Amino acid sequence: MSSERAVPAPQRRRRRPTKQGVLLSHELIVDTALRLIGQHGAEALTVRRLGAALGADPSTVYRYFRSTDDLLLAVADELIGRAQHGWRATGDWRADLRAIGLRIHAAYQAHPQAALLAAHRTTGREHETAAVEAILGVLRRAGFPDPEAVRIYHAFVDQSLGFAALDAAALALPAAAAHADLQVWQASYARRGADTHPHIAATAHLLTTDMRRSGYPFALELLLDAAAARLPA
Incomplete structure (x- = not known):
C-alpha cells in the first residue's frame, strides 16, 4: 500500500x-x-x-x-488487547503477573499464524501502551525499584512473547509434521541406550510426556520465583 x-x-x-x-x-x-x-x-x-x-x-x-505494515501493527495490537480483556489487578503481584503472562500466551495460541507475524513487533498503540502501564504498575506497587521493575518487565514480556511465538510456530505446522515432531521423542530419544546416553535413558519416559506440552507455565513460575528473590524486604 x-x-x-x-x-x-x-x-x-x-x-x-x-x-x-x-x-x-x-x-x-x-x-x-x-x-x-x-x-x-x-x-x-x-x-x-x-x-x-x-x-x-x-x-x-x-x-x-x-500500508500493510500499518495493518499488521493494528493486528498485533488487537492480539495484545484480547490478552488484556477482562484482566483486573488483585494486588497480589505474582498472581497478577501470572495471569497476564498466561493470557498473553493463550491469546497468541488462539491465532498462531498471526502470532508468527506479530509477536516480535512493537506497536506503540492503545492496547500495547495499556499493557506496558499495567505490568509496570504491578511491579512498582509490589515495591520493586524502578530500574529493577523495568528489567523484570523486559524479561517477563520477552519470555511471554518468545514462548507465544515458539508455541504458535508448532501449532501452525501441518498436522503431519507436528505429529512427526512429537513422535521423535518416542521413536528416537526413548530408544537411546543407557550405555551411550545415560541421562536421556533415565528420563526418556518423562521427556516423552513433558515435551508434548508447552514449557511456558513452568518457565513463568521460574521467572516469578527469581523476581521474588530480588524484591526488597
Missing part, C-alpha cells in the same frame, strides 16, 4: 458500506485480517484478499490503514 493515499484519522473513522451493505470500519478490517491470516498465513495480508473478503473495493482499505 502507499502511504500517500491514506486519509486523516477522523475521516478513517467514518463507517462506509461495502458492496454487500456491511458497514466498513477499522475493527471489521482488523478482524477480517486476523481471520484471513489464520486461514492462509502471511500471504493473506494483501489489499486484494482483504477487499474480496470484505466485499469492498480494495482501495477502500487505504482509508483506514496507510
Whole structure:
C-alpha cells in the first residue's frame, strides 16, 4: 500500500458500506485480517484478499490503514488487547503477573499464524501502551525499584512473547509434521541406550510426556520465583 493515499484519522473513522451493505470500519478490517491470516498465513495480508473478503473495493482499505505494515501493527495490537480483556489487578503481584503472562500466551495460541507475524513487533498503540502501564504498575506497587521493575518487565514480556511465538510456530505446522515432531521423542530419544546416553535413558519416559506440552507455565513460575528473590524486604 502507499502511504500517500491514506486519509486523516477522523475521516478513517467514518463507517462506509461495502458492496454487500456491511458497514466498513477499522475493527471489521482488523478482524477480517486476523481471520484471513489464520486461514492462509502471511500471504493473506494483501489489499486484494482483504477487499474480496470484505466485499469492498480494495482501495477502500487505504482509508483506514496507510500500508500493510500499518495493518499488521493494528493486528498485533488487537492480539495484545484480547490478552488484556477482562484482566483486573488483585494486588497480589505474582498472581497478577501470572495471569497476564498466561493470557498473553493463550491469546497468541488462539491465532498462531498471526502470532508468527506479530509477536516480535512493537506497536506503540492503545492496547500495547495499556499493557506496558499495567505490568509496570504491578511491579512498582509490589515495591520493586524502578530500574529493577523495568528489567523484570523486559524479561517477563520477552519470555511471554518468545514462548507465544515458539508455541504458535508448532501449532501452525501441518498436522503431519507436528505429529512427526512429537513422535521423535518416542521413536528416537526413548530408544537411546543407557550405555551411550545415560541421562536421556533415565528420563526418556518423562521427556516423552513433558515435551508434548508447552514449557511456558513452568518457565513463568521460574521467572516469578527469581523476581521474588530480588524484591526488597
